[in-house]
Amino acid sequence: MQNRDKLSPHAMLNLPIRPRRNRKSAAIRGLMRETELTPAHLIYPMFVQEGEEDTPIESLPGCKRWSVTGIVQECRRLYALGIPCVDLFAVVPEEKKDARGSEAWNPEGVVPRAIRAIKAAVPELAVMTDVALDPFNTYGQDGIVREYGDGRYEILNDETVEALCRQALCHAHAGADIISPSDMMDGRIAALRAALDAEGFSAVSLMSYTAKYASAMYGPFRGALGSAPKFGDKKTYQMDPANAREAVREALLDAQEGADFLMVKPATLYLDVVAELRRCTQLPIAAYHVSGEYLMVKAAAASGWLDERAVMLESLLSIRRAGADMILTYAAPQVAEWYREEH
Numbered sequence: 001m002q003n004r005d006k007l008s009p010h011a012m013l014n015l016p017i018r019p020r021r022n023r024k025s026a027a028i029r030g031l032m033r034e035t036e037l038t039p040a041h042l043i044y045p046m047f048v049q050e051g052e053e054d055t056p057i058e059s060l061p062g063c064k065r066w067s068v069t070g071i072v073q074e075c076r077r078l079y080a081l082g083i084p085c086v087d088l089f090a091v092v093p094e095e096k097k098d099a100r101g102s103e104a105w106n107p108e109g110v111v112p113r114a115i116r117a118i119k120a121a122v123p124e125l126a127v128m129t130d131v132a133l134d135p136f137n138t139y140g141q142d143g144i145v146r147e148y149g150d151g152r153y154e155i156l157n158d159e160t161v162e163a164l165c166r167q168a169l170c171h172a173h174a175g176a177d178i179i180s181p182s183d184m185m186d187g188r189i190a191a192l193r194a195a196l197d198a199e200g201f202s203a204v205s206l207m208s209y210t211a212k213y214a215s216a217m218y219g220p221f222r223g224a225l226g227s228a229p230k231f232g233d234k235k236t237y238q239m240d241p242a243n244a245r246e247a248v249r250e251a252l253l254d255a256q257e258g259a260d261f262l263m264v265k266p267a268t269l270y271l272d273v274v275a276e277l278r279r280c281t282q283l284p285i286a287a288y289h290v291s292g293e294y295l296m297v298k299a300a301a302a303s304g305w306l307d308e309r310a311v312m313l314e315s316l317l318s319i320r321r322a323g324a325d326m327i328l329t330y331a332a333p334q335v336a337e338w339y340r341e342e343h
């Protein structure tokens with residue numbers, strides 16, 4: 001006793017409050033843990049293409065452009081791993097693109113075919129679909145473009161909303177559970193809700209891309225789809241990365257218009273926005289850990305500088321801690337496999 005006191009003068013501190021007591025063992029830390037990350041919180045974004053090939057995506061290591069046959073097989077595996085939901089994006093060959101993006105509401109398009117096949121094979125898996133025109137029009141813009149002929153152009157809001165309603169109805173007819181408009185047009189949530197209800201799809205949910213920022217982090221995704229804007233940028237509809245109050249304004253509008261849940265994108269660079277929306281609405285909140293955020297971890301890990309598993313899990317946990325109920329992430333299958341190893 002005498003000796004130990006000599007070695008530890010700080011044991012003399014009169015310190016009744018010691019937060020370290022709550023961290024003293026794995027068991028105690030488990031009891032104190034505020035946030036959890038499990039496969040049940042994850043939505044997996046997937047790319048589906050025409051033909052029978054499943055092709056690896058160079059810009060998104062671990063992800064593929066799936067054929068309809070391939071995606072069904074993969075969905076069985078994902079559901080067995082505990083992933084509750086997938087989000088489908090179309091890969092559209094150049095020859096099927098036109099100025100209006102009309103392939104977006106072709107009932108025989110690759111997305112409606114994939115929805116039908118997945119719902120037939122794994123009915124319990126929730127199928128979400130992306131609604132926006134950028135993979136389908138020749139401009140790579142989310143909306144309908146009016147060109148003025150002198151290099152100026154405009155993304156038409158109300159005409160776009162009408163097109164999005166057609167696309168959403170096409171997905172609903174095919175059996176989609178959740179429609180997620182990623183376009184950032186004004187008024188699209190109310191219009192989509194009305195269009196779905198009018199055709200008897202009152203049970204189809206709407207996840208609004210409420211605060212989608214004009215971020216530089218979408219590069220690898222646009223590479224995967226060949227959907228980068230052919231000219232200009234998306235700043236007249238996606239939000240300015242400098243703004244947080246504006247996200248609250250969008251959230252309150254989406255809630256009023258009938259969104260079932262809200263989404264913030266990107267996720268880790270916008271944790272303040274996730275936390276802010278958590279405070280200002282009662283709706284569930286999703287966050288999209290986007291392609292660039294995913295690739296930063298993968299690339300750093302591939303060069304040996306970061307521990308992939310630890311950094312990926314910490315990134316996703318931070319999104320949950322900020323207040324997101326669910327996370328869209330390309331790491332979903334990997335996280336579910338790691339989770340299985342530990343449980």
Ligand code: PBG
Pocket residue numbers: 130132133134142182183217218219220221222234289290291292
């Ligand atoms: C476009 C869309 C984008 C993403 C999802 N939907 C790209 C963009 O807005 O240009 C990005 C997803 C990601 O980077 O992972 N409707």
